Amino acid sequence: MRYPDIPLPLPASGFVLSQHLNDSDPLLAIGRFDASRYHDELCGQWCLPLPPRLQKAVKKRRAEYLASRVLARQIMARLGHSGFILHNAADRSPLWPAGIQASLSHSDSVVVVAATSRSLCVGVDVEQKMTAETAHETAGMLMCAAEKAYLHTLPLDFSLAATLLFSLKESVYKALWPQLHQPMDFHQAELIQMDLASQCATLQLTHRFSETFKEGCLLQAEFLLQDKYVITLVTHDGKNRLSGQAKPV
Template identity: 40%
Template sequence: MHITDLSPFTPKLPYSSHCMAFDVSQYQDEDYAFFGQPFPSKLQRAVAKRKAEYLAGRVCASRAMKSCGIANFTLHSAEDRSPIWPENIRGTITHSKGIAMAMVSDSIDVLGIGIDIEHHMTEKQEQELRSQILRDDEHDAFELLRTYHQKPLTIVFSAKESIYKALYGQVQTFFGFDAAQLIKCDEYRLQFSLTKTLHDDLPKGTEITVYYQSVQNMVLTECVNLKR
């Protein structure tokens, strides 16, 4: 599989990250050995797209961790499919249509990181998925976001994915899009408020900041869960 170190984004969070483009059409199972990654047995029957995305994400994670002094670490997955990071590392992986990215931190103040890349939804998708992603009480903030970006639902969807990734390590249970309410935004940031208590240290009303940016037809969102 052809992989190109390429980052169309400039991450806002100050942590180690690595981004790359990859070509699914050139994927072969032998690529895992070529990039020094073990081929997971659970992907034996997966389609080439899934295998390529998994590999690209792991290569990004491996290269991001090198900046934290960690080399040759095999990043396995838990039963819930979340990556099992080294004990002193908090990290996150995302991929979307031929681009992958990972971000990691070894800071003791970081409880979790979440990043998410999404390609812009079509107008039809934005209309059909709005009720699944947005709460009724997010209307005003969402309309303000529309003044900053032509694909506001793509941004909110991506932001809520990043929030989930950033908080899951602490919460350790599934929570849906309705758990976070968009309350305000500007050209670079979204502010959310938790609508329910997810953890003793994440009570209802806790505010969560998500950074966002759009390049070409893609969106990157970033969120960090810091010790309180």
């Protein structure tokens, strides 16, 4: 995955620090913001009102909401939907324009959006690097024994490797949710291959969700490793590709 390098226009404030776009398909955009500079008046100025459920939320949550909507509006304009305001369905999933497949994620001071007009499943995620303690405490919930052994073979400290795996599985879940509307356990997708040089990974489902997304279905991912966080992107064209592999390689 290439880090976005095309600058996007910034709204006039010190709240949004940067926004950059990758001219890929799906489009990938990353924005950075300073939550300490958020104030509610910005929502009115930028015509992105807070929904009722967030009007009494903590400042950090309101800042994440505004930063993500600013970036989403920029990306939707690139896809022919100017003035778009991202709302959420009853299940809290984002409601994108008809004909658009997209995904959004935010963590601390970073927001990421991936979007396409092609018929693709799209899931994107950004995660702050886990502490070593958190990585070891959550290993049993996040990974099987074979995945854990595989992560220990990578030239990454375990906390970063665990964060990357967590993010990959979050992106899988986000990519599949609009198609399936089914909850997903971390052990229902398994990492089978990772190439740090090309920043690509392959996961396979270990559970049958549907005729298309059945056990053994392969899912391709890209990722970025930054100093304090990781970004992952999973796309799938809906075709049923199966693997005979059952364990990480």
